[in-house]
Amino acid sequence: MYSNHSHKFQLNNNSLFKKSSLIKGSLFLALSILLTGCNDNDPEVIVPVDPVVSTLDADIRAIIITQNLTGDPSTGRALPDIEEPKAQLGMKLFFTKSLGGDLDSACVTCHHPMLGGGDDLVLPIGVDAEVVDLLGPGRIHSVNGEHFDGGPTVPRNSPTTFNIALWDNFLFHDGRVESLGKTPKMGGNDGLGIRTPDVPFGERDSDAGVNLVVSQARFPVTSKEEMKNFSTFDGTNNAEVRQNLEQRLGDYGNPLGEMLIVNYWLAEFKEAFSDPDGTAEELITFDNITTAIGEYESSQVFVETPWKEYVQGDDSAISDVAKRGAKLFFNSRQDGGANCSSCHSGDFFTDENFHVIGMAQIGRGKGDGDYGTEDFGRFRETRDEKDKYAFRTPSLLNVTATGPWGHAGGSTTLQQAIRTHLNPQEELNNYDFSQLDPNIQAVDMVINTQRVIDKLVANRADGLTSIEDISLTDTQVEELLAFLEVLTDPCVEDRECLSKWIPDASDTNPDTLRINAIDGDGNYL
Ligand code: HEC
Ligand code: HEC
8 A cells, every 4th residue: 555655755754753853743744745745866765763663653654644633633623711611610510419300410420520521330320329429430329219220220331521522423322412514623513403302303403502512411410310310300301300400500480399508509600601790590591501511521622642742743652562553443454454443533533423333232221122121322313224233433532541331331441342343242252241240230231232243244244334353363452452542641540630620629619519529438539
């Protein structure tokens, strides 16, 4: 695929970078393009550097150009800063249990920055936890809770909220919040409308809000298992839940349940929406609540990865093992690669589309199929047979921090998540159930996952999928893993760096109902 000529220009390129570490980013791309024009008599070409290593760099830099990578998926977007007033209000709303029907669950329950923007659990526990503020491993469902059967009540793994504003097409594993226009870099805010589960598939929800993130925030409060619970708001529809919540926070009207005992939300909304004379009815609306939450979430941009530094010109930003992993990741099978970027494509490492790949189906499921423990994935929305068991391709930025992996959290190591792609049948046959807490309902796992794999095999026969079984050596899997590791922004592993997104004693606590998250050992997160 690469001619001798392009090979030389890459060597040449390297020599330039060794001399000047200042050359970065787009300048680098511009240079690379210019240099393709160099002829073979160029006196600069012969450079005494380790030939093996520079071939590796040359190969990857060629891939970077072919796949149009810049290293940074956040450019060209209007993204808020966490210090902005609306994002600050959104943070407080994200952390308060007052948005939970029975005051026992908040957004942060399943999306804590210290837990990779998720909850570190295979499957989440929202309402009725034994210890409400205990997040992550050790969080269990109370024996007195509704529908108690020992296990988690939520059927899918909590995705990360990190980089959530970088999605342009869909949110949720099955894409049930969907931009109808799918304009790149617009996050659904392209004027063409957003479909949500409140309206039929394909239609525009006129109440959806400005972008995908805001639209999504309308829904967790309506889920009994996540936030609504089974008592105070019992029997209410989605619109009624939202109305009850705005009235509860706004201290007006006649919402179900008690009014908040402590309530200083109005002052917070006046400040965030720069409206000192606004009334609670005007300011504390569900639209403003989700707007603020959306701003907070959208400020969680974590893209400063070693990979970005590498793409933007620093050859020493990642190890040789990671570089070999990169080649496997990006190259097609004909070129000796594992073809990962056919789906995990671009700077955000996702094609924002749906595929059947054969990840384990565990837990209660979404009520599909013979046992009700299946999850038909995208098919639930489109009713198109080819979408049965298809899930959205996740981004792989910060993937080391966002486990367990897969839509049902069935892979508790990254290695396993990778291997499942390589040969799902073998992974299923050898699935190690001891990786799951005994309380995870896995009774139908083998039968349900087998159906997914059978569908994958059928899709292949019908030419509907790009994923084939691949045999890789253990070393190659380690290389892929090393590559995935350089896709993590060090900030997400650093409490100090994340502290801007976690309220502390200096932040007001308008209803005293903030989650003060602790881990299973009782330490503050
Ligand atoms: C009990 C756990 C739980 C709570 C509480 C919760 N979520 Fe989630 N969240 C999930 C799960 C599980 C999903 C995936 C659901 C699906 O795809 O069907 C999800 C999906 C999301 C997504 C989409 C992520 C993506 O990659 O598409 C966002 C954004 C999000 N939640 C934000 C919020 C906000 C905002 C709140 C509070 C209003 C909240 N969540 C409350 C568990 C929770
Ligand atoms: C055919 C498209 C496709 C290809 C090719 C592909 N993936 Fe995936 N990948 C997906 C989808 C879809 C999921 C989510 C599946 C689910 O949740 O059930 C996923 C999930 C993952 C996850 C788990 C992420 C998370 O947040 O849960 C990792 C890690 C991953 N892929 C890495 C890879 C690697 C490495 C390769 C190459 C060996 C690869 N993928 C090839 C589509 C693909």
